[in-house]
Amino acid sequence: MRAVSTPPHLRLPACATAYRLETARGPFAVHDAVPPDGASGATVLLVPGFTGSKEDFITVLEPLAAAGHRVLALDQRGQFETPGPDDVSAYTLDELGADLIAIAEAAGDGPVHLLGHSFGGLSVRAAAIGNPAALRSVTLLCSGPGSIPDPEATKCRMLLELLAEMELPEIWAFVSGMADANEEYTGVGTDVVDFMGRRFMASAKAGLTAMGTQIVDAEDRTSALKATGLPVLVAYGEDDYIWPITEQADMAARLGGRHEVIRGAAHSPAVQHPEAFAALMIGFFETLP
Numbered sequence: 001m002r003a004v005s006t007p008p009h010l011r012l013p014a015c016a017t018a019y020r021l022e023t024a025r026g027p028f029a030v031h032d033a034v035p036p037d038g039a040s041g042a043t044v045l046l047v048p049g050f051t052g053s054k055e056d057f058i059t060v061l062e063p064l065a066a067a068g069h070r071v072l073a074l075d076q077r078g079q080f081e082t083p084g085p086d087d088v089s090a091y092t093l094d095e096l097g098a099d100l101i102a103i104a105e106a107a108g109d110g111p112v113h114l115l116g117h118s119f120g121g122l123s124v125r126a127a128a129i130g131n132p133a134a135l136r137s138v139t140l141l142c143s144g145p146g147s148i149p150d151p152e153a154t155k156c157r158m159l160l161e162l163l164a165e166m167e168l169p170e171i172w173a174f175v176s177g178m179a180d181a182n183e184e185y186t187g188v189g190t191d192v193v194d195f196m197g198r199r200f201m202a203s204a205k206a207g208l209t210a211m212g213t214q215i216v217d218a219e220d221r222t223s224a225l226k227a228t229g230l231p232v233l234v235a236y237g238e239d240d241y242i243w244p245i246t247e248q249a250d251m252a253a254r255l256g257g258r259h260e261v262i263r264g265a266a267h268s269p270a271v272q273h274p275e276a277f278a279a280l281m282i283g284f285f286e287t288l289p
Contacts, residue, residue, distance in 0.1 A: 078207025
């Protein structure tokens with residue numbers, strides 16, 4: 001069960017602030033990066049994946065803002081610094097999608113560009129299907145059309161079994177021990193490793209359970225997303241391992257959207273190749289009205 005996304009550092013750029021954004025559906029922890037004075041690009045919402053958080057996008061806030069976009073990276077409900085209820089029914093994809101629409105409305109900048117990484121792509125898809133008028137575009141980053149296949153599905157089910165039997169500190173000790181044994185923390189700062197533990201243990205257990213269950217049972221709603229008529233970008237690292245890249249390429253073809261492969265990256269391009277990721281997103285936004 002390798003970590004999905006490991007931020008390279010935790011330093012917010014000068015253009016960004018951290019706070020809880022109040023919305024009609026409650027508060028959401030965000031990193032809010034603002035562009036230079038006079039910039040007029042549309043707002044971008046960045047949605048993390050399963051066990052992730054807003055910090056997964058920390059290295060791309062500055063370049064996206066410098067290109068003229070206000071950027072909000074967020075914790076979904078029950079993730080890290082966003083509170084979430086102790087009720088698995090509160091974390092359906094439709095509920096998570098409605099949260100994203102509420103965040104877009106609270107930002108107050110009109111229709112937004114919405115990007116979801118991994119499981120976050122499933123939340124983004126639900127938001128787009130539920131309220132396409134609130135969005136300018138959709139980006140599915142390392143996210144597939146439906147449930148993840150084996151072997152990653154088996155690993156996720158193992159985590160679900162642990163969630164049913166153990167408390168989060170015990171689970172983290174087990175998971176992080178495996179990651180350390182597999183040398184996943186080689187070159188990672190101790191502050192980042194400590195943060196990852198705090199992030200996991202601050203998560204709502206019901207949210208982890210619901211998200212993990214849905215990522216192995218997700219329905220393919222590609223046709224419904226296509227029917228929204230929204231511009232869509234499907235992008236993933238050349239070595240992505242969660243959803244097969246053939247599935248993601250097929251989804252892009254079915255959507256009739258733009259399709260890009262990020263060289264030198266696997267499942268977390270915003271961490272593994274932030275320069276290429278930021279350039280890709282800026283270029284995509286520039287092609288849109």
